[in-house]
Amino acid sequence: MTSEFLSSKVRAVVLEKYGNPKDVLRVHTYELPPITPTTLHIRFLASPINPADVNQIEGVYPVKPTFTKELGILPDGEHKELAVAGNEGLAEVIAVGDQIKDFKVGDWVVIGRSGFGTWRTHAVATPNDVIRINHEGIGLIQAATLTVNPCTAYRMLKDFVTLNEGDFVIQCGSNSGVGQAVIQIAKAWNINTINIVRNRPDIEDLKARLKSLGATYIITYEELKSNEAKDLIKEWTGGNDIKLGLNCIGGDVAREMSKYLGHSGHHVTYGAMSKQPFSIPASILIFKNIKFSGYWMTEWNQTHSKEERAEMLNEVIKLIKQGKLGDVAYEEVLWGSQTENDESLKDKFLNAFDKAGAGFHGKKQILRMQS
Ligand SMILES: NC(=O)c1ccc[n+]([C@@H]2O[C@H](COP(=O)([O-])OP(=O)(O)OC[C@H]3O[C@@H](n4cnc5c(N)ncnc54)[C@H](OP(=O)(O)O)[C@@H]3O)[C@@H](O)[C@H]2O)c1
Structure with a gap:
């Protein structure tokens, strides 16, 4: 031909x-x-x-x-x-x-x-x-x-902890491409998201946009560092543990976010947009047994079969066709x-x-x- x-x-x-x-x-x-x-x-x-x-x-x-x-x-x-x-x-x-x-x-x-x-x-x-x-x-x-951001979001929500309906996930860089996919897939699965973003002059517009995607709660990094944040997040979660934290930023916000994970929660780093390393408070390792992992979609693709890849793509495409992932x-x-x-x-x-x-x-x- x-x-x-x-x-x-x-x-x-x-x-x-x-x-x-x-x-x-x-x-x-x-x-x-x-x-x-x-x-x-x-x-x-x-x-x-x-x-x-x-x-x-x-x-x-x-x-x-x-x-x-x-x-x-x-x-x-x-x-x-x-x-x-x-x-x-x-x-x-x-x-x-x-x-x-x-x-x-x-x-x-x-x-x-x-x-x-x-x-x-x-x-x-x-x-x-x-x-x-x-x-x-x-x-x-x-x-x-399709192949990078939604698949990364899908895998991270599935592969590190078992999330049930009503559970909580926290993420930073929530307005990134991956973050937007996390919000929408979590919403489709009835999982709550606490979404950290950087402050900006049009923050209310950004909050409204993420809300329209299905974000449960949105907080700026500056608000997260305030004295009120702990009580506010406790009120949001009803005192339930946050099981999963997703980090594509690094630096202070990645450390701060780790403190909000519940006992045996999992903190997954998949990007480093701030180009800053982050420190881990010893107390959350000793007393809360928080686990830290990295995730790389390319490696997942290289280490999984064509059938497993097809299954993931079909699931993501299904969410798109159902209007749940825009x-x-x-x-x-x-x-x-x-x-x-x-x-x-x-x-x-x-x-x-x-x-x-x-x-x-x-x-x-x-x-x-x-x-
Ligand atoms: N590991 C994997 O398999 C995998 C897969 C996909 C993506 N990623 C990584 O995930 C990250 C996001 O990718 P994406 O395609 O979703 O990106 P994107 O849509 O371009 O979004 C970039 C995000 O980074 C934030 N940002 C940019 N510069 C920043 C800085 N200096 N400090 C703090 N935040 C900053 C932006 O927020 P503002 O609006 O506040 O600037 C935005 O939330 C990248 O690091 C990418 O390499 C990894």
């Missing part, structure tokens, strides 16, 4: 070495190689910019991008190894190699492995690189942001047009990239591919 896109060029955000993203990222335009019997051609529909993508470009993320000479020659004539950046994305199959039987043109696929390179308009993939999803009833943005707050960036030059696409990309990295911005930046 031939690809209707062979006449088009691939537009991609690439790097040839690790470093500050502003210094090492460039937009590169190259030909999509011809289809082979064992490969697929895919056309990206949307790819988010996630915090871990930045760490990967800086070279400090455990999963490295795929450097290859197959992306063609640079405008200066040099044939270097390049890697396409970006790890999450939704694509449509546009051509299928003759020997591949379980994919067809028009299928929607999400990228099944970190390091594939999703900030590009088209790619060659093998069936192992992608996971087909039944997209009936799912929006494009939901599908494009779009993350996002801003769409139209990107990759065939008629725009590389410099203009780079500027557009870096603008989105800046917003993605800026605190208090609150909207996931999503490249919506124009190809």
Whole structure:
């Protein structure tokens, strides 16, 4: 089967070495190689910019991008190894190699492995690189942001403690993409959430938005540190133990949050947005037996079977179809047009990239591919 896109060029955000993203990222335009019997051609529909993508470009993320000479020659004539950046994305199959039987043109696929390179308009993939999803009833943005944040939230709510209806979970960074998914999945399972966010001038708007997602209680970090917080949270929980704490921030707020966990509660760290380490009060280890763990979705994917992964995705997709898990707050960036030059696409990309990295911005930046 031939690809209707062979006449088009691939537009991609690439790097040839690790470093500050502003210094090492460039937009590169190259030909999509011809289809082979064992490969697929895919056309990206949307790819988010996630915090871990930045760490990967800086070279400090455990999963490295795929450097290859197959992306063609640079405008200066040099044939270097390049890697396409970006790890999450939704694509449509546009051509299928003759020997591949379980994919067809028009299928929607999400990228099944970190390091594939999703900030590009088209790619060659093998069936192992992608996971087909039944997209009936799912929006494009939901599908494009399915594999990282909602799955992380789902696993953390399931894998560390047994949560029953009416139980309490506390989290910081509650307005993050993961935090929003935690709120909604917990609400769907009748689990209460206490959500810590940073204060800001429009805090009431943020509280209203998280409430509309299903947040049970919301507290700013500043309020959490006040003398009244202990009584307030006790009133909220009715004196019941908080079983699970989810931390993507680190620093003082991660420590403060740990003090609110009940006996044998579990504190799970999955991110470090403040870039600050946190200390653990000895008393909560000795007298409350609080457990501390880390969670990494990539490792879970690597250590679980295709069937277990499919089951998780189906569960998350079911929540979306039931209207219980909505779009993350996002801003769409139209990107990759065939008629725009590389410099203009780079500027557009870096603008989105800046917003993605800026605190208090609150909207996931999503490249919506124009190809
Ligand atoms: N371990 C895993 O498997 C896994 C999976 C998914 C995500 N993650 C990690 O989880 C974290 C959140 O990811 P995401 O995609 O949900 O992010 P996101 O939607 O971009 O949200 C970023 C969050 O970080 C907060 N933040 C940003 N800079 C901060 C700072 N200097 N101090 C305190 N808070 C700050 C933001 O709050 P404000 O509005 O207050 O700025 C927001 O809540 C990242 O660290 C990411 O790498 C880990």
